[in-house]
Amino acid sequence: MRLHRNLVFATVDALSEIFNEGKYADKMIEKALKRDKRWGSRDRSFIAETTYDIVRWKRLYSEIAEVKAPYSRENLFRLFAVWATLRGITLPDWKQIEPTPSRRIKGKFDELSKIRKYRESIPDWMDEMGVKELGEKIWEKEIHALNEQAPVVLRVNTLNISRDNLRSILKDEQVIAEPVKGYPDALQLEERTNVFKTEAFKKGYFEVQDANSQLVAHFLEVEPGMRVVDTCAGAGGKTLHIAAIMENKGQIIATDIYENKLKELKRRAKRAGVHNIDPRAIDTTKVVKKLYGTADRVLIDAPCSGLGVLSRNPDAKWKLQPEFIENIKKTQAEILDTYSRILKPGGKMVYATCSVLPSENQEQVEKFLAREAGKNFKLIKDKKLLSSVTGYDGFYMAMLENTEK
Known part of the structure; x- marks a missing residue:
């Protein structure tokens, strides 16, 4: 995977506002995606998913990179370097990115992954509260599941359309969505895509809503x-x-x-x-x-x-x-x-x-x-x-x- 400077910079800018100014991640990602109208869906998903990934694993990556808040630009690039190294992405020779000891990063990742609060990247108090309320066994599984990327689920607006009809209309718009067993009004996307641009959304055929929320x-x-x-x-x-x-x-x-x-x-x-x-x-x-x-x-x-x-x-x-x-x-x-x-x-x-x-x-x-x-x-x-x-x-x-x- 080849990294593009403008996409990486947009990601780092979003992270700076999220970590240093307490801004909401979704709002900052939305703002970042408006920077360049020429970006395609792959570029946009790189920014959104990389930003969310680094936010999700902030504690683990900070520990590996040996950086603390407030996060300078230099430190944010270090976090990015940890993210890229752990995904096997070759880092470019840019002045913002220092030479990265990939073996040390991977070694530290293996070592920290033995400790739940680092492995699941959560504050100490949250880990303690989870154990106290749910017990070690359930909390271990639950916090692990809550660190997975959430699937995109649609709720069919049955006032306007049936689930089967919506599914075939979306298919015509190159959006593949499958019914979710046990959830009568739900369709789950096979691949993440911007469904808000579809004609089906504009016509009020669905809302995006988690299956359990439905x-x-x-x-x-x-x-x-x-x-x-x-x-x-x-x-x-x-x-x-x-x-x-x-x-x-x-x-x-x-x-x-x-x-x-x-x-x-x-x-x-x-x-x-x-x-x-x-x-x-x-x-x-x-x-x-x-x-x-x-x-x-x-x-x-x-x-x-x-x-x-x-x-x-x-x-x-x-x-x-x-x-x-x-x-x-x-x-x-x-x-x-x-x-x-x-x-x-x-x-x-x-x-x-x-x-x-x-x-x-x-x-x-x-x-x-x-x-x-x-x-x-x-x-x-x-x-x-x-x-x-x-x-x-x-x-x-x-x-x-x-x-x-």
């Missing part, structure tokens, strides 16, 4: 004509799926504290041909209070550590802090106490997270049921989805019923 809307057991409240709707990935299952009939009230995310939801809903969503920004407590006792179904897709989605957000390993996780657990408890009141007697709600930590998942549900706020609720079913078992994002979902008469 199970949440089905878990909620919605039916056409119901009144559903999606309390932490964000940009509405799950909201749109609920609308499709409800066949555009009934009402979905989508609330969020971030108005800009709800604007994105409106845009996506228009493209998808969804017209039963009523977005409401939570700018005062009145917005939620007005909904008390009115919903057949409530979805709480709660804010969480996001530990189940590290494969698609590897920079979260370096942004997350233990204090954040402790604080988010308090937020989860408050949200459960408040938003559960939206449910009608006899209604059902689903509490879901994209975390694999029991303290954010089943323990939150147990504590809620033991509190005053949860005294009229009972657990109907729950589901723990591990990346190491399914090959998709780590998720948790629990259905609770309001047993009040």
Whole structure:
């Protein structure tokens, strides 16, 4: 493989902003890809995948290269040299890249690979927390799976098209996607490609959504004509799926504290041909209070550590802090106490997270049921989805019923 200077420089620039300025990897990659309109799909995927790779393995590569934050340009090129050497790529004779002792790099890699926190490239505290919550054996498998590149999965918008028809339309656009067993609305790409440029996407035939994430809307057991409240709707990935299952009939009230995310939801809903969503920004407590006792179904897709989605957000390993996780657990408890009141007697709600930590998942549900706020609720079913078992994002979902008469 021959390295091209402008692609390597774009990668190093993106890494500098991610590591030194705390910018989000996906946003910086997006910015880097706009630098040169002449770049083809292979050039663009080199930048995206190399940047994500170095972000994912930052701790391991830093240890091998003997560099520390803040990362100077010289040190970022060292990290790049480690990445290239471990992939058997011959480094060019550029002044930015010093002569690289490949034998020493490989020797150090073998030595550090015996220690999990280096092998899986994670902070000490995260390794300790994973072991404490899941046990050594499960955590070992889970963190390994979360370091794999996430597959690209589409969710068929069944309001507009069937899975088989979408598959053949994509094939005509040179995109090969296969059905995923056990996931009724999912198609998985054989090769990574920019599906947002396809006519099928522009016509609202699909959304990109992880396979396990697609199970949440089905878990909620919605039916056409119901009144559903999606309390932490964000940009509405799950909201749109609920609308499709409800066949555009009934009402979905989508609330969020971030108005800009709800604007994105409106845009996506228009493209998808969804017209039963009523977005409401939570700018005062009145917005939620007005909904008390009115919903057949409530979805709480709660804010969480996001530990189940590290494969698609590897920079979260370096942004997350233990204090954040402790604080988010308090937020989860408050949200459960408040938003559960939206449910009608006899209604059902689903509490879901994209975390694999029991303290954010089943323990939150147990504590809620033991509190005053949860005294009229009972657990109907729950589901723990591990990346190491399914090959998709780590998720948790629990259905609770309001047993009040």
